[in-house]
Amino acid sequence: METPLIAFEEVSKLYHMGDSIVVAADKISMEIYRGEFVAIVGQSGSGKSTCMNIIGCLDVPTSGRYLLDGQDVGKMNKNQLAEIRNKMLGFIFQQYNLLPKLTLLENVMVPLMYAGVPLRERKQRAMDALESVGLASKYKHRPNQLSGGQQQRVSIARALVGMPSVILADEPTGALDSKTGREVLNILQGLNQQGNTVVLITHDNSIAATAKRIIRLEDGRVIYDGPSDDPKAFVRGGMAAGETGGAPA
């Protein structure tokens, strides 16, 4: 059987908030395979951000195991985590998070720089990535000269350039109007069709519907995991819906 690319085995994450302990993720188990397009959906406080941080190797589980391509991330030190993020993950953020002082080309080159790719190859690959999002002609511009949608496309190029195993998009349309948001989602769909594994984190059902599979979280637990064309995917479970509070988003 094929090894899942992302495997959560009863992953829990606890936070200390003052005297109380908050359970942000409560024994979440899930598997995501290569080539999937998965949306992790949930309200604020559902644990989706915790999930995304763990998938993105920005955080490690308190208990349980997270295997990324078979490697146990929980056992890695900071340097190994940095390397995994660099090699296996491509981040797309809600706020784009481009570096304002760098040109678009330089921005896209950053992950390759940390990967130790030689300068010439780095430039070439970054140009190709910009080309693929249709912004190659603006490579010398700085992020503040672009519209939000364009900036997000640059950040997609940056996520792609290192040829990561997983593209992790955290509310990628959150700061965009619906039209440009739709464009960005189309790009993500396109990337998935080319064979990339895309994990989309969102609170918005209509955006989640772009994905083929939906994992719905509530109170740190998975309440639905299945295809996005099942109407049950968009039903909020339990009585605590929308009123969980406490746990960080």
Add this chain to the structure above:
Amino acid sequence: MNVMESFKMAVSNIRTSKMRSFLTMLGIIIGVAAVIVIVGLGNGMEIYMTEQFESMGTNTLSVSIYGRGTGRTVSDEDMYDIVERNSDALELLSPTVTMQSPAKIGTETITSTSITGVSEDYFTIKDYDVAMGRGLQYVDMLKRSRVCVVGTYLNQEYFGGNALGQTVKIGGTPFTVVGVLNEIGDSTEYSSDNAIFVPYTTAARLSNMGTISSYTVTVTDVNNSTWSKGVLEKELFDIFEDENAYTVISMAEILDLMTQMLDVMITVLAAIAAISLVVGGIGIMNIMLVSVSERTREIGVRKALGAKERYIMSQFVIEAATTSAIGGAVGIAFGQGLSSLATVIIVNALDTDLTVTPSAGSIALAVGISVAIGILFGYLPAKKAARLNPIDALRHD
């Protein structure tokens, strides 16, 4: 990701906030310039002093005899005996008899000129060369000849360059000019070129001086002048049995002493100037801390994209070091400029040829210190940046 790229990144960061970078560097610039100028000034003074002393002869001892008020005394013959007995330590001797009487050339009285009675070895001791005629000779001492050797100033100003055979009257006694010296100073009235040298025996006779109280002695080895001085002092002590009856001054010793004092002074002043380097360093640390908190989000993004802690660390350390190194370089240029300016001012205001001479060592030290300060004071902010939690950093506004 190597040092070169961190450096490029640092330069572009410095360039995007020019005013802030300049103000941050200012402390280092002032500190480095101050160190360079002060050390340069010290160097210049040392060189100037050494030159002055060397022109007096660092291989010479100056002997003054005061006597004890008793009958015990030292004559010029005794001194010659002492030098002869200690030829391993002492070489040449010349009594020096300063005459107070005014000189008269033709009808003009010259009060500014110095008239000194010396031996035939005096010009050798002082390293003066005779340009025209002859120097003083032993026979002049024996015969108490009324001859003299004059400096170039007198030759040019009073004899129109033809002093040989002319007459100078000293205290009413006519002296025949037998020689003219080469230029010693700059041939002006207030230089060593306004001088008349006569045989010391003649001078002593005319001054009614019973015993000669002042001598110049050369040592055999300039590096052993302290030992030679000791030998001479012992001889004199054996005669007078009183340390207060004489003094022996070694020019080399005085020079050493003054150089030492100057070195201490310069070190203290440079240390004070270096305090501003530390203040400058703290300025860099301060601005780096500000920069780290301003760039928290950037640090988060870089970490998410795979930057290891040591990359973030080196980025900030190199930025701090680059800032202070640029400050150091500007400081050197500024310091050099100030040194040249100070030289011009000193030469014009004090009429000396003191040159403010920044040493290569002090420049190297200043650069080294400024880079070290950058690294030292950049380390803490860099550590803070490297340790940031990427999740918190990404959430930071």
